[in-house]
Amino acid sequence: MSDADLLFRPDLLAKYGANGPRYTSYPTALQFRDDFNLDDYRHAAEDPGATDTDLSLYFHIPFCDTVCFYCGCNKVATKNRARAKPYLKQLVREIEMQAALFDTKRPVSQLHWGGGTPTFLSLDEMSALMAATREHFALRPDSEGEYSIEIDPREASARTVAHLRQLGFNRLSLGVQDFDPIVQEAVNRVQPLDMTVNVMNAAREHGFESISVDLIYGLPHQTVQSFRRTLDTILMLAPDRLSVFGYAHMPQLFKMQRQIDAAALPTPATRLALLQLVVEQLTDAGYVYIGMDHFALPTDELARAQATRTLHRNFQGYSTRADCDLIGFGASSIGKVGDVYAQNAKELPAYGAAIDAGRLAISRGIRLSADDRLRRDIITELMCNLELRFDEFEAAYGVRFLSAFAPELERLRGFEADGLVARSSNRLDVLPAGRMFVRNIAMVFDHYLGTQPMERFSRTV
Incomplete structure (x- = not known):
């Protein structure tokens, strides 16, 4: 079986095809x-x-x-x-x-x-x-x-x-x-x-x-x-x-x-x-x-x-x-400083008016909660390094991963059955075929998904 065969699972595209975030940030x-x-x-x-x-x-x-x-x-x-x-x-x-x-x-x-x-x-x-x-x-x-x-x-x-x-x-x-x-x-x-x-x-x-x-x-x-x-x-x-x-x-x-x-x-x-x-x-x-x-x-x-x-x-x-x-500069740019995301005004007139008045042009943003920070790190690990080592999160955040995320891990059973992830007692790994569906896997840990208009997101595959 070639590498492409391991990566490309057309039988699952219809099942997992959905709108979802690209997770350049969480939230x-x-x-x-x-x-x-x-x-x-x-x-x-x-x-x-x-x-x-x-x-x-x-x-x-x-x-x-x-x-x-x-x-x-x-x-x-x-x-x-x-x-x-x-x-x-x-x-x-x-x-x-x-x-x-x-x-x-x-x-x-x-x-x-x-x-x-x-x-x-x-x-x-x-x-x-x-x-x-x-x-x-x-x-x-x-x-x-x-x-x-x-x-x-x-x-x-x-x-x-x-x-x-x-x-x-x-x-x-x-x-x-x-x-x-x-x-x-x-x-x-x-x-x-x-x-x-x-x-x-x-x-x-x-x-x-x-x-x-x-x-x-x-x-x-x-x-x-x-x-x-x-x-x-x-x-x-x-x-x-x-x-x-x-x-x-x-x-x-x-x-x-x-x-x-x-x-x-x-x-x-x-x-x-x-x-x-x-x-x-x-x-x-x-x-x-x-x-x-x-x-x-x-x-x-x-x-x-x-x-x-x-x-x-x-x-x-x-x-x-x-x-x-x-640090983001210019209209619509987004910055991440510590646990704060901040976005400049999107339209040039609003951006320019703020700067010309001697004010930062930041018009919206969010300060992350402790739960946001934890889930951000989980989603980042999945999206980038294709694995979760539970002990690292337990050491960094003082949580018991298996109990804190029991509902999420239960929802991942379908991904396991489809050969997209593998789970043991202390880690979760995204398998080769799961790389194509990594956005779907990360979405399991997104606390906000049910409150967001999904049509604003692109298709995951």
């Missing part, structure tokens, strides 16, 4: 409160006991030159590059205000620019934003830190890549989605192959440590044959990591998705065949199936972190840097 953002007490964030930031914890910085750049019809991100589509100028001034002011709350001797070991399209900014604007960041925070040398940026190859040249490396970025994430021109036209993302190749070649030439590529299956007009060609091309390019997401068609939530012809979407049977193709081709090519929709070469730090139980999740997805306090 999820749906639990954030509009009446959040900003003092909770300030106290967490100023906590003198956190000085041994590194910082992680996330910057949200919401602008895109053109909009991709499938996208559900917080974005502003505009061809007016001047719109970035006032936003950058506000980001710099926010950097100053956030830095005033933290002990800025704490090193920054992780930084990420997301969007939108960060490369919407000019080279000079990128330099100015990074200079302001370095002025107020102590970034580790790029040989020690993880500094990443999301790249749209339509917006980036070899010169852009060289400039980003000079600024200290050492990891790139490239949006591709599909190389088929018919699919690209249908989703308003026309991106010839040479654009992607040029960016990847430049990244390797300038010493970027990891290159990640995003693909999407389930887009209009995709077939098994066409997506096989896309995967064949990607494997020739050999990125270090791949994220292969299932398209979630939710036009009731994301207005732009109404531009997609629902009749052109693959049938459920074709989606299933596409997913099987992804698992088979990538694992046969030597990629490690990290879980959910992520794959990495065995040499990539993501796979190494999972092997050493140091993999983590944050609001950008899987991360190799655990235990960092995360």
Whole structure:
């Protein structure tokens, strides 16, 4: 039996196919409160006991030159590059205000620019934003830190890549989605192959440590044959990591998705065949199936972190840097500081008005309870390291795991019977076939699920 046969269980997809969180946080953002007490964030930031914890910085750049019809991100589509100028001034002011709350001797070991399209900014604007960041925070040398940026190859040249490396970025994430021109036209993302190749070649030439590529299956007009060609091309390019997401068609939530012809979407049977193709081709090519929709070469730090139980999740997805306090900058960005989650205002006018008035733009958030912290750690262990060692939770939280989570363990019996998890007296392990259903397994421990509108979440498989 091949590795793909162990990982892919089509007989269970219908049984476990459901909407559910991706658990970039627990509790999820749906639990954030509009009446959040900003003092909770300030106290967490100023906590003198956190000085041994590194910082992680996330910057949200919401602008895109053109909009991709499938996208559900917080974005502003505009061809007016001047719109970035006032936003950058506000980001710099926010950097100053956030830095005033933290002990800025704490090193920054992780930084990420997301969007939108960060490369919407000019080279000079990128330099100015990074200079302001370095002025107020102590970034580790790029040989020690993880500094990443999301790249749209339509917006980036070899010169852009060289400039980003000079600024200290050492990891790139490239949006591709599909190389088929018919699919690209249908989703308003026309991106010839040479654009992607040029960016990847430049990244390797300038010493970027990891290159990640995003693909999407389930887009209009995709077939098994066409997506096989896309995967064949990607494997020739050999990125270090791949994220292969299932398209979630939710036009009731994301207005732009109404531009997609629902009749052109693959049938459920074709989606299933596409997913099987992804698992088979990538694992046969030597990629490690990290879980959910992520794959990495065995040499990539993501796979190494999972092997050493140091993999983590944050609001950008899987991360190799655990235990960092995360500061979010920009509209809609989310931070995690101590036991507090805090999100900035989503819309640019509200975000800008707060910053221009000299206030943090945090508009909602939550302070975690003791139960939240325990369940967060359980869900993180499942999602990242695919196991629970009961004694570790008992030592850390003073609970008797088997009795405290007896109802949850009982609900996992069905997963055991289906060969997705294995349980002994002192641990629970996610089996190879369970990696595809790890969100479903984690959902068993989610205290809030019954109170959340499930249609707000994507399908788990």
